Amino acid sequence: MCVGIPGQIVAIIDADTDTAMVEIGGIRRAINIACVTDAHRNHEQCIGAWVLVHVGFAMSRIDEDEAMKTLELLRELGEMAEEMRWIQGGPQ
Amino acid sequence: MKFVDEFRDPAKARVLVDNINTLVRRIPLCATRPLQLMEVCGGHTHSIFKYGIEQMLPDCIELVHGPGCPVCVLPMGRVDDCVALAERPNIIFTTFGDAMRVPGSRKSLLQAKAEGADIRMVYSPMDALRIARDNPDREVVFFALGFETTMPSTALTILRAEAEGVENFAVFCNHITIIPTIKAILDSPELTLDGFLGPGHVSMVIGSEPYQFIARHYRKPLVIAGFEPLDILQSVWMVLNQIAEGRSDVENQYQRVVPDRGNNPALAAVSKVFQLRAFFEWRGLGSIDHSGVRLQDGYARFDAERKYPVPNLKIADPKACQCGEVLKGAIKPWQCKVFGTACTPETPMGSLMVSSEGACAAVYSYGRIDLVDVLRAREAAKPNAPREQQT
Numbered sequence: 099m100c101v102g103i104p105g106q107i108v109a110i111i112d113a114d115t116d117t118a119m120v121e122i123g124g125i126r127r128a129i130n131i132a133c134v135t136d137a138h139r140n141h142e143q144c145i146g147a148w149v150l151v152h153v154g155f156a157m158s159r160i161d162e163d164e165a166m167k168t169l170e171l172l173r174e175l176g177e178m179a180e181e182m183r184w185i186q187g188g189p190q
Numbered sequence: 191m192k193f194v195d196e197f198r199d200p201a202k203a204r205v206l207v208d209n210i211n212t213l214v215r216r217i218p219l220c221a222t223r224p225l226q227l228m229e230v231c232g233g234h235t236h237s238i239f240k241y242g243i244e245q246m247l248p249d250c251i252e253l254v255h256g257p258g259c260p261v262c263v264l265p266m267g268r269v270d271d272c273v274a275l276a277e278r279p280n281i282i283f284t285t286f287g288d289a290m291r292v293p294g295s296r297k298s299l300l301q302a303k304a305e306g307a308d309i310r311m312v313y314s315p316m317d318a319l320r321i322a323r324d325n326p327d328r329e330v331v332f333f334a335l336g337f338e339t340t341m342p343s344t345a346l347t348i349l350r351a352e353a354e355g356v357e358n359f360a361v362f363c364n365h366i367t368i369i370p371t372i373k374a375i376l377d378s379p380e381l382t383l384d385g386f387l388g389p390g391h392v393s394m395v396i397g398s399e400p401y402q403f404i405a406r407h408y409r410k411p412l413v414i415a416g417f418e419p420l421d422i423l424q425s426v427w428m429v430l431n432q433i434a435e436g437r438s439d440v441e442n443q444y445q446r447v448v449p450d451r452g453n454n455p456a457l458a459a460v461s462k463v464f465q466l467r468a469f470f471e472w473r474g475l476g477s478i479d480h481s482g483v484r485l486q487d488g489y490a491r492f493d494a495e496r497k498y499p500v501p502n503l504k505i506a507d508p509k510a511c512q513c514g515e516v517l518k519g520a521i522k523p524w525q526c527k528v529f530g531t532a533c534t535p536e537t538p539m540g541s542l543m544v545s546s547e548g549a550c551a552a553v554y555s556y557g558r559i560d561l562v563d564v565l566r567a568r569e570a571a572k573p574n575a576p577r578e579q580q581t
């Protein structure tokens with residue numbers, strides 16, 4: 099919950115609700131990107147960006163190196179499988 | 191992957207450890223007592239145990255594992271409230287998976303689910319809102335918890351529910367806020383902390399400014415730290431450097447993720463939806479003024495505490511639990527009387543055993559101390575017959 103998981107924004111699903119498709123560890127999921135857009139960066143400009151995702155919300159832009167490092171760290175800490183299970187499963 | 195290796199590079203770690211060793215020789219205080227540095231965030235606690243960082247540091251540096259794991263500081267009374275809400279007819283109770291196994295005084299959410307309550311694990315509060323949309327004839331409650339890292343997600347979900355006019359969705363708000371908590375720790379007479387490793391992802395939301403009072407008023411150094419082993423070593427070095435130079439500043443080691451100003455859209459959503467509570471109850475730490483938030487009056491219809499009768503019981507932790515002492519750094523996890531015996535990650539008695547970010551679970555899973563020895567010594571000290579131990 100606290101470390102967050104890196105993903106890459108691959109498409110905008112609905113700009114009105116700040117919803118984007120984000121690829122996380124090979125899985126695609128709808129993620130809210132309201133916190134990483136602002137007056138200088140509209141939704142379209144976010145495509146391709148790496149972000150840190152916490153509980154379904156992109157909370158920070160990061161660079162690709164940082165994303166790879168964090169993914170590796172999560173894998174080592176044994177958090178990756180757990181996170182992916184949640185991301186994939188969604189509500190049962 | 192070159193960048194990954196860079197952060198695990200043993201040669202770099204050795205250089206940092208050497209620098210730390212040189213530095214402590216320049217700090218006269220180290221000769222009289224160990225320096226206590228608190229890592230506030232549970233993510234740091236997890237990394238520290240996983241990589242054995244404490245063992246790399248000189249003996250005169252003690253890491254105190256702070257209360258920065260939201261699941262770990264959840265009081266039993268709040269878990270009981272969750273169970274009471276979940277057991278109401280027509281309710282779908284939604285929660286992050288982490289909270290399922292936290293023991294309540296009667297049962298955990300996991301047990302309540304097994305007994306038939308409609309409890310669903312979700313990855314995101316937005317999933318809970320979707321369940322509400324899909325089940326218009328049911329009432330959906332989302333169990334919101336976490337520090338500033340997850341607070342914006344709850345706020346934005348409520349704003350969305352409002353925009354869509356979803357009426358059957360409410361939030362049981364247990365969000366807590368980091369600054370009053372650090373202040374309470376600093377004011378606690380039992381603790382003599384010399385510096386802090388600041389939480390990385392809380393800071394990504396709030397920025398570095400809110401910590402200034404720690405440096406200015408309490409004269410303690412704070413370094414916002416990343417989660418990689420080298421991040422943590424470097425942050426320890428930065429704190430020590432401040433101590434050696436007689437400074438107390440807020441520094442940001444984790445600049446590649448944490449902007450000094452924090453995240454504006456996130457903060458705007460939080461201040462729109464939440465207001466501070468007069469006080470909030472913490473497991474092991476008692477009541478801390480202004481340490482929790484609730485929904486603003488304008489969002490009362492999304493507030494489970496106002497929509498439904500919530501028992502709001504105060505339940506004392508079981509006597510054998512020493513979570514509070516561990517949280518305050520007064521004892522080490524393995525010094526708790528029930529550590530590894532009555533309390534294990536499979537059968538947690540206290541919540542520090544539930545989450546992988548809890549200090550007790552971290553020691554249990556990765557602890558470099560010899561668990562077998564601790565358990566044997568404890569068994570030997572007991573008058574009754576020893577039982578089989580897992581190690």
Ligand code: SF4
Pocket residue numbers: 510511512513514516523526527528529530533534538539540541542543544550
């Ligand atoms: S061993 Fe269990 S009861 Fe003791 S402090 Fe840790 S979590 Fe709490």
